[in-house]
Amino acid sequence: MEQIRILGISGSLRTDSTNTIILNTCKTLLPANAALTIFQGLDRIPHFSPGLEDNEAVASFKSAISQADAIIFSTPEYAFGLPGTLKNALDWTVATGEFNDKPVAAISASPLNTGGENALASLLLTLTALGTLRNDHSAAAIPNIKGKIEHGYVADLQILKILQSVIDNLISQLEQRGVI
Numbered sequence: 001m002e003q004i005r006i007l008g009i010s011g012s013l014r015t016d017s018t019n020t021i022i023l024n025t026c027k028t029l030l031p032a033n034a035a036l037t038i039f040q041g042l043d044r045i046p047h048f049s050p051g052l053e054d055n056e057a058v059a060s061f062k063s064a065i066s067q068a069d070a071i072i073f074s075t076p077e078y079a080f081g082l083p084g085t086l087k088n089a090l091d092w093t094v095a096t097g098e099f100n101d102k103p104v105a106a107i108s109a110s111p112l113n114t115g116g117e118n119a120l121a122s123l124l125l126t127l128t129a130l131g132t133l134r135n136d137h138s139a140a141a142i143p144n145i146k147g148k149i150e151h152g153y154v155a156d157l158q159i160l161k162i163l164q165s166v167i168d169n170l171i172s173q174l175e176q177r178g179v180i
């Protein structure tokens with residue numbers, strides 16, 4: 001059976017990022033015929049301005065998106081919004097359309113009990129503008145993430161259940177589209 005290629009994009013650049021940990025945990029919840037690679041290099045993407053040429057970092061971001069069958073985002077919220085680094089990277093793809101028709105899932109995680117829901121709402125708006133494919137089960141805001149991680153992975157059963165259902169929904173979207 002052909003391998004499903006999923007790209008993970010973390011909205012956090014921190015080494016110990018809880019959102020990157022969520023993506024690493026997602027790797028363990030995938031079916032055997034799927035693999036998730038986390039994109040590295042969001043911090044090397046220059047400030048977007050229309051008309052600027054893609055540099056190597058932008059080209060590698062666009063190529064990672066194009067080569068993926070689906071994308072999973074996990075992002076923190078900063079000052080009630082999406083981290084600028086992530087929004088900036090997404091802006092580079094507006095004119096070239098790498099996300100167009102791409103099945104996506106979007107997660108936000110926060111130590112607060114709001115779960116980063118403002119950042120998630122903002123991300124979903126941008127993903128709509130980019131022409132991605134999703135449904136009502138493609139997104140989850142995960143509150144109170146602090147203390148629910150052990151040995152570099154999510155250790156909370158309720159959160160694991162949420163992540164599993166987001167992944168199952170993404171895989172079934174791929175099945176419906178005949179990708180697998």
Ligand SMILES: Cc1cc2nc3c(=O)[nH]c(=O)nc-3n(C[C@H](O)[C@H](O)[C@H](O)COP(=O)(O)O)c2cc1C
Pocket residue numbers: 012013014016017018019020075076077078079080081109110111112114115116
């Ligand atoms: C400058 C700053 C602003 C923040 N603003 C918010 C916020 O508006 N909402 C929220 O839920 N968390 C906020 N946080 C807390 C982050 O959610 C928290 O640091 C989280 O762990 C970052 O995600 P990461 O672990 O993936 O790096 C903020 C943190 C920083 C440093």
